[in-house]
Amino acid sequence: MRIAVIPGDGIGTEVVPAGLEALDATAARFGLTLEFAEFSFASAGYWQRHGTMLPPDWEETLRGFDAIYFGAVGWPDVVPDHVSLWGSLLQFRRTFDQYVNLRPCRLMPGVRSPLAGREPGDIDFVVIRENTEGEYSSVGGRIFEGTDRETVLQETIMTRVGVDRVLRYAFELAARREAGHLTSATKSNGISISMPYWDERVAAMKDNFPGVRVDKFHIDALAAQFVLHPEWFDVVVASNLFGDILSDLGPACTGTLGIAPSANINPTRASPSLFEPVHGSAPDIAGQGIANPVGQIWCGSLMLDHLGHPEAAAHLLGAIEDVLAFGPRDAPLTPDLHGTGTTAELGHAIAERV
Amino acid sequence: MRIAVIPGDGIGTEVVPAGLEALDATAARFGLTLEFAEFSFASAGYWQRHGTMLPPDWEETLRGFDAIYFGAVGWPDVVPDHVSLWGSLLQFRRTFDQYVNLRPCRLMPGVRSPLAGREPGDIDFVVIRENTEGEYSSVGGRIFEGTDRETVLQETIMTRVGVDRVLRYAFELAARREAGHLTSATKSNGISISMPYWDERVAAMKDNFPGVRVDKFHIDALAAQFVLHPEWFDVVVASNLFGDILSDLGPACTGTLGIAPSANINPTRASPSLFEPVHGSAPDIAGQGIANPVGQIWCGSLMLDHLGHPEAAAHLLGAIEDVLAFGPRDAPLTPDLHGTGTTAELGHAIAERV
Ligand SMILES: CC(C)[C@H](C(=O)O)[C@@H](O)C(=O)O
Ligand SMILES: CC(C)[C@H](C(=O)O)[C@@H](O)C(=O)O
Numbered sequence: 001m002r003i004a005v006i007p008g009d010g011i012g013t014e015v016v017p018a019g020l021e022a023l024d025a026t027a028a029r030f031g032l033t034l035e036f037a038e039f040s041f042a043s044a045g046y047w048q049r050h051g052t053m054l055p056p057d058w059e060e061t062l063r064g065f066d067a068i069y070f071g072a073v074g075w076p077d078v079v080p081d082h083v084s085l086w087g088s089l090l091q092f093r094r095t096f097d098q099y100v101n102l103r104p105c106r107l108m109p110g111v112r113s114p115l116a117g118r119e120p121g122d123i124d125f126v127v128i129r130e131n132t133e134g135e136y137s138s139v140g141g142r143i144f145e146g147t148d149r150e151t152v153l154q155e156t157i158m159t160r161v162g163v164d165r166v167l168r169y170a171f172e173l174a175a176r177r178e179a180g181h182l183t184s185a186t187k188s189n190g191i192s193i194s195m196p197y198w199d200e201r202v203a204a205m206k207d208n209f210p211g212v213r214v215d216k217f218h219i220d221a222l223a224a225q226f227v228l229h230p231e232w233f234d235v236v237v238a239s240n241l242f243g244d245i246l247s248d249l250g251p252a253c254t255g256t257l258g259i260a261p262s263a264n265i266n267p268t269r270a271s272p273s274l275f276e277p278v279h280g281s282a283p284d285i286a287g288q289g290i291a292n293p294v295g296q297i298w299c300g301s302l303m304l305d306h307l308g309h310p311e312a313a314a315h316l317l318g319a320i321e322d323v324l325a326f327g328p329r330d331a332p333l334t335p336d337l338h339g340t341g342t343t344a345e346l347g348h349a350i351a352e353r354v
Numbered sequence: 355m356r357i358a359v360i361p362g363d364g365i366g367t368e369v370v371p372a373g374l375e376a377l378d379a380t381a382a383r384f385g386l387t388l389e390f391a392e393f394s395f396a397s398a399g400y401w402q403r404h405g406t407m408l409p410p411d412w413e414e415t416l417r418g419f420d421a422i423y424f425g426a427v428g429w430p431d432v433v434p435d436h437v438s439l440w441g442s443l444l445q446f447r448r449t450f451d452q453y454v455n456l457r458p459c460r461l462m463p464g465v466r467s468p469l470a471g472r473e474p475g476d477i478d479f480v481v482i483r484e485n486t487e488g489e490y491s492s493v494g495g496r497i498f499e500g501t502d503r504e505t506v507l508q509e510t511i512m513t514r515v516g517v518d519r520v521l522r523y524a525f526e527l528a529a530r531r532e533a534g535h536l537t538s539a540t541k542s543n544g545i546s547i548s549m550p551y552w553d554e555r556v557a558a559m560k561d562n563f564p565g566v567r568v569d570k571f572h573i574d575a576l577a578a579q580f581v582l583h584p585e586w587f588d589v590v591v592a593s594n595l596f597g598d599i600l601s602d603l604g605p606a607c608t609g610t611l612g613i614a615p616s617a618n619i620n621p622t623r624a625s626p627s628l629f630e631p632v633h634g635s636a637p638d639i640a641g642q643g644i645a646n647p648v649g650q651i652w653c654g655s656l657m658l659d660h661l662g663h664p665e666a667a668a669h670l671l672g673a674i675e676d677v678l679a680f681g682p683r684d685a686p687l688t689p690d691l692h693g694t695g696t697t698a699e700l701g702h703a704i705a706e707r708v
Contacts, residue, residue, distance in 0.1 A: 086546055114469055115469060115470065116468055116469065116470040140509075140548070142551070148514060148515060149514070151512070151514075152512045152547060153509055153547070154545060154546075154549075155507055155509060155510075156494075156508040157505065188436050190439065190444065191508060193495065193496070193506060194508035220599050223577060223602055241541070244544065248574035248577055252577070252581045253581055256582075257578055280575075
C-alpha cells in the first residue's frame with residue numbers, strides 16, 4: 001500500500017513521525033507492506049518558497065496513492081488561515097470528493113474527562129460530518145467596500161446529492177452499530193432555508209432504515225447536551241460547519257483534542273481518502289515536542305481499516321488504549337493527559353506495545 | 355413602566371407567572387410601578403385560531419411599551435419551528451432592531467456544574483451575540499426541486515453597520531469589566547468570506563480600545579475551550595449563529611439551561627428591548643409544572659437594569675443567588691437542579707426572598 005505523507009505545519013510535523021513509527025510496527029506485526037512517500041507541500045514553509053500551497057501537479061501526484069496521511073496545516077503568521085486551508089486541506093476534501101468526515105469520540109481508559117463522574121464507556125459516539133459543501137463554500141463577496149454600506153455575502157449551498165449521500169452513510173453506520181441510534185444536528189428554527197431542507201432529507205432517508213432510531217436537536221441544544229448527556233449519543237450526523245463544531249466539542253468532553261482522529265473518506269474509492277487528527281497545527285505548543293501523538297496514531301488505525309485491514313487497525317487501537325490505561329504515572333503521557341512525556345516518548349511506547 | 359408580557363408556548367406559560375411574581379415583589383420593595391399587559395399572540399394557540407403568529411397591528415401595539423417580557427415560542431406539532439420563530443421572536447429582534455443579545459453565563463452558588471471541580475467564581479462570562487443579521491437571513495431558495503440536481507442556497511449577510519455596532523457594544527462592555535478581556539468567535543479558516551470580514555472589523559475596532567485584551571478562537575476550538583477552560587473567558591462576542599451556540603453551551607457548563615437569561619437589546623432605545631430565558635418551550639417537560647423559573651426571573655433583573663433601576667436589578671439577582679445557595683435540600687429547587695420543587699414553589703421562594 002502506497003501512502004502519501006503530508007506533515008504540514010506546527011505540531012503536524014511533530015506527531016506524524018510518531019504516527020509512522022506506530023504504523024511501521026503494526027505493518028511488521030501483520031506482514032503488511034506500507035510504502036511512505038513524504039511531501040513538503042501544504043505547509044507555510046512551502047508557501048514561503050513558492051507563493052502557493054501546492055505544486056501544479058498535486059492532484060495527479062496524490063491520486064497515485066492509496067491514502068493520504070496528513071498532519072495539520074495552518075500558520076497564520078506566515079499565511080492567512082483561509083488562504084492556507086482553502087489552498088490545501090479543503091481543496092483535497094473537495095477534489096477527492098471525500099464527502100464523509102468520520103470522527104470518533106470516545107472516553108479512553110486512563111484519560112480524565114473534564115465532565116464530572118464520566119467513565120470510559122459513558123462516552124462513545126461517532127460524528128459523521130458532511131465534508132464537501134454546505135456552509136464551507138467560497139461563493140459570495142463584498143460590495144460597497146470601505147463605505148458604511150459595506151455588505152458581505154457568503155452562500156451556504158446544499159445539494160440533494162451532497163446531503164443524501166452523507167446521510168445514507170450515517171444511517172448505514174447506525175444500522176450496523178449496536179445502539180442503532182442516529183441524531184441529526186439541525187438549526188431549522190433559525191436558519192430557515194438550508195436547515196429545513198436538511199431535516200426534510202433526514203425524514204426521507206429514515207424510511208429506508210426502519211431499524212434505526214432517529215432524533216434531531218438544534219445545534220445550540222445539541223452542543224449543550226454533549227456536555228450534559230454525552231451518553232445519549234451514538235451516531236451524530238451534521239452539516240459541514242455543525243460537524244466541525246461538534247467534532248471538537250465531543251473530543252473536549254473526552255479529555256483532550258489531542259487524541260481525536262478523523263477520516264476524510266471517499267466511500268466510492270474513486271480517489272484517495274485522507275486521515276488527519278482533529279487538532280490543528282497548534283502554534284501555541286509547536287516546537288516543544290510535547291504535542292499528543294495519539295490523534296495522529298489513531299488516524300493510522302482508521303487508515304488501516306479503510307484499506308481493508310480491520311484486524312491490524314483494531315490491534316493498533318488496542319495498543320493505544322493499553323498505553324493510555326497505564327495512566328500518567330506509568331506511561332509517558334503528554335501534558336494534556338496530565339503526564340510529563342514527550343511526543344516521541346509516547347509514540348515510542350505505543351509502537352512498542354504494538 | 356409599562357411591560358408587554360408574552361408567555362408564548364410550553365414552559366414559557368409556566369415560568370412567566372413565576373417571573374412576574376418576583377418582579378412584583380421587587381417593584382414593591384423598591385417603590386417602582388410596573389404595569390403588565392399580557393398578550394396571547396406569538397404562540398401556537400394563536401396560530402391555530404388565526405393562521406398567523408401575530409395580529410396585523412403587533413408592531414404598533416408593542417411599541418407602546420417600555421419593554422417586552424417574553425417566555426418561549428415554538429410548538430412543532432402545531433406549527434413548524436421556522437414558521438413560528440420567523441413569524442414572532444426573530445421578527446421582533448429585527449423590527450425593533452434589538453441588535454445586541456446579551457447572555458450572562460455564571461456558575462451560581464448551590465448549582466452543580468457538569469464540569470469536574472468547578473466552583474462558583476470559576477465561570478463568569480457574558481456572550482454578546484449579534485442579533486439581527488449574519489447566518490439568520492431568510493434570503494435564499496431552492497432550484498431543480500424534486501430532482502437529483504436539487505440545490506438549496508442560504509445567504510449569510512453581514513454589514514459593516516451591523517458588525518461594527520455589536521462589536522462596539524462588546525468592546526465597551528469589556529472595557530468596563532474588571533478583566534477587560536474580549537474573545538471573538540470566528541471561523542475564518544473555513545468560512546472564507548464572511549468570517550475573515552468579521553475578523554477584519556474586530557481588528558479595526560480594537561484600535562479604539564487599547565485597554566481591552568483581545569483574542570480570537572475558531573468556533574470549533576472555542577466550543578472545546580468552554581468545556582476545558584471556561585475560566586479563560588470574560589466577554590465573548592459572536593455572530594448570530596455562533597452566539598446562539600455558545601450561549602446554550604455556556605449555560606450547560608454552568609449546570610442547566612434553566613437558569614440562563616437573555617436580553618435582546620436595542621441600545622439606542624428607539625424601540626423596546628425584549629427579555630427572554632435562553633431555554634425554549636421544552637415540549638418534553640411542558641405541562642408538568644417542573645420547569646426551572648430562574649432563567650425567566652433573572653430576565654426580570656436584566657430588564658430592571660435596562661430600565662434604569664440597577665439597584666432593584668441587583669437585589670433581585672441577589673435573591674436568586676441566595677435561594678439557589680440553599681441547595682436542593684433546603685430550597686424547593688426544580689429537578690434540573692437536583693431538587694424536587696415545582697416551578698411555582700421555586701418562584702415563590704425567590705419572590706419571598708426579595
Ligand atoms: C428559537 C431559536 C430561533 C432561537 C435562536 O436561535 O435565536 C433560540 O435558540 C435563541 O437562542 O434565542
Ligand atoms: C482547519 C479548518 C479549516 C478545519 C475545518 O474547519 O474543517 C478543521 O477545523 C477541521 O475540523 O478539520
